[in-house]
Amino acid sequence: MDGKILQMDECRIVSFQRYLKHPVEKVWRAITSPEQIAKWLTAQAELDLHVDGKLAFRWENGDLVHGNFTKVDPPYGLEYTWLEQTSGHSIVRWSLKEEGDGCLLHLTHTFYGPAIVPDFLAGWHVHLDVLDIVLLEQFRQFPWERMKEIREKYASHFG
Secondary structure (H helix, E strand, O other): OOOEEEEEOOEEEEEEEEEEOOOHHHHHHHHHOHHHHHHHOOEEEEEOOOOOOEEEEEEOOOOEEEEEEEEEEOOOEEEEEEEEOOOEEEEEEEEEEEEOOEEEEEEEEEEOOOOOHHHHHHHHHHHHHHHHHHHOOOOOOOOHHHHHHHHHHHHHHHO
16 A cells, blocks of 8 residues: 655654554564564664664665664554654654454654655555565565655655
């Protein structure tokens, strides 16, 4: 499903909701395991998974995100700050809910700074697609061309 942008006061919120045909616990492990994160987010992750614990995501191109966990509620809720040079300070929230035979995942990324929102929409869109592929144990390689297509789509809608 496509992402949405919500405008609230002085922030913008990128929001995604996905139904995944996997148990909540399996999805939780995928979003909190450095080995799984390396596949679907394409970043090396260092996680101290408790409230006030630190996190870092490092991509091969040199991009770096630092943050702290503000909520760790296994296997249903995760929240952390996201600080990077280009977009400033933001907050990422994951909510997982059992639904039918699977999991309803809700992801929000709240921006207070100058983020290029279509880039984040495209990024989260494709990373969530790949998360499902990783959970299905069918991951081969990250679809960078798909990222370009989705970025163009969001840029034309939200430019």
